[in-house]
Amino acid sequence: MAIIIDETKKVIVQGITGREGRARTRLMRAFGTNVVGGCTPGKGGQEVEGVGVHDTVAEVVAKAGGVDVSVVFVPARLVKGATIEAIEAGVKLVMLVPDRVPLWDAMRIAQCAAANDAEFIGPNTLGVISPGRAVIGMIGGRADSAKQWFNEPIPGRTVGVMSRSGGMSSSCGYYLSRAGLGISTICHVGGDPVLGLRFPEVALKFEDDPETDAIVLFGEIGGSMEERLADLCLTGRVTKPVIAYIGGKAAREGTRFSHAGAIIEGDRGTHAGKVKALAAAGATVVDGFGDLPEAACAALGVAVEAS
């Protein structure tokens, strides 16, 4: 098992004829993702990397007999339209890779997703990868690198990884694999303020995944998702061990302007507040990023196996 993506899921690429869409289609297929089609308005009938291109998502959905996931590689200003098109065509999971999607667009996407019982990942996500199975987005880059970097699941010593930093998602997966741990799925939730799947939702998926033994997260200052995850641990909704690193401890004060609207969030959003909430909920919070692999092994009760 894995969460979010595996080799059985039917995936399409929106913006498949663009620079990134084209390159990522090739890399996703090379890793094992079942890419069944793509679309770019006005370019229907073309072929990219052996994948048929259609004008609309609805056409691809009809042709493929249903689609599980759409990965969006269109310019940021067009992301809202593309995502809503996919959701209205019946796609239940949309991945928004582009950076700089306007915040109010992201909120309108969230409203549309909620109304249609659909989920989205991102915006500004590097992607999701389930080693040995499939990848969506651009995480891992080349298939051969990704296969070499990330271990497939290993019974009794498999972690699920979630991160707010794209680069650090790969780094977490790589260094955990180096310590001899298996990886069920790595999920970069995205770096923006308004996101689709957040740590709490992803953690619940890991909780339900029989292959995942523990959850490792790379958190950051700001927002509330680490605290909400802590709430789930406290209430027993998440029972698997949680191992966390929170970045931004040394972030300089004063670069962010604080006013009443932010201050009344109390200690939510601060490094100290997040560490305190997670620790109080029974999570292991490490001080140095390099300590994550050892802490994950300790939480699982297994030895570090240097590879």
Add this chain to the structure above:
Amino acid sequence: MARLHEYEGKGMLKAQGVHVPAGRAVATADEAEQVASELGGHVVLKVQAWITGRKDKGGIRFAKTPGEARKCAKDLLGMQFGNFPVEEVLVEQCLEIAHELFVSLTIDDAARTPMLLLDCAGGTGIEERAEEVARLAVSVSGGIDRDDVAAVLSRSDIPQESHPALLDAIDAIVETANVNEARSFEVNPLVVLRNGSVCAADCRVTIDDYAVFRHPELGIEIARELDHPATDLERIAYQLEQDDHRGTFYFAQLPTEGWESSKGLIGFHGAGGGGSMMSMDAVTNEGYTLANFCDTSGNPSAAKVYRAARVILAQQGLTGYFGSGSGVASQEQFHSAYGLAKAFNELGMSLPVVVRLGGNAEDRAVEILEDACEGLPGSVEGYRKDDTPAFCAARFTTLMDGTSGVSSDQLTRNVPQWVGGDAEAFPIEGGHVWIDREHCDAVLTAQMTQWSSGVLKDDGTGLPTIACDEQTAAKSDSEFIACEIECLRAGRPVLFVDLPIAGIDCPQGAN
């Protein structure tokens, strides 16, 4: 984030039908006197500055006559808050306030909706009363639920007669935030006057950086939150980013007070937010002062990385260059290596350089960088994903300890002598590609075809020419940079990509 001044926010509110006090912003004491006399003499003057506790810091003054207003304005315009000198003062009529409300629209990350924070006792001491503040979810398409807001008002001691006007004002504030795509919009306070009318007495707005492109009417020059007025280099860097959306490029200069007592001022070049933070910590722990933060990530082109390096090295007084990101980059790192190698070669780099290039194709990236920079006066070293930031920072210290008397002030851009003469040139986006055909031959041309990923080809006589249409060639800056560096590595520097940076190499607006 793009912050606006109080008077700009009030202009937005007025456009949506919310009452604001009569008055306007001025930049001189003369204008202040003029506005005060128009308003009947009795006015309040407020510095337009991004600070909290403006009143306690002396940024608000009351005047009873135009002459007094002139004097107050003169004082206020001489103030400075942090790195920001006061450039404008808002002169407004004085209000007779009966009730104050705290109204703030923020974005709730958990609910994924706008959230209205409302308190009918005003904003004073709001931090201590956080629990009492009503939090009302707002529909991103439908605005406020008027019944919810009415319920909060009805629990207050504000007279019933004012509630409809308050409801309308709150509705309009939310709509103002919506149409202008604000990340936060605070009216603190919204006031009920003695005559029962409702008015926005203050206003604090931050526009979503990513939506600024849709709002040219706001005149936001640089959509980024800085703790100082944007520097010339930050403006240059911001323009470069707007012109090239292949990957991310972020550049900000950092405060460097007291750097003389550190081990030196250095340029920092990160890749990815999370990894950059850890890398900055690592090199700061070695005792250096960072002159800047810079991030090129998200699969940036070689041209973008080249420009970022040039901007970093345009800073004065740097004695070293440290680059490091997440270390396990999904992007193919040789594009960055080519961009860096070009910048360092063009400048005849004399400062020590350590760059952690871990990630896809890291071996090739490190080889390109080190080989292409071998003949430079400064040591240039590349590292991989198994080299930790701390290790790279320690290595940087070793190189720095072995170097003295170098500074970025001494770096000048060297353009090959044959460029500009009879050499072949053709335009690309942001500049030109020059080829010294006199020194080309069929063997080299075949190699250049490969190095440029097929953008160049043999013209039939053994010399290189463009293999694609002009439009494709114009966008192939990174392929040409790769070719330039490979020619250099082969000891045959016959191709030069001239990408002058407006504001550094040539006047703004020129290319």
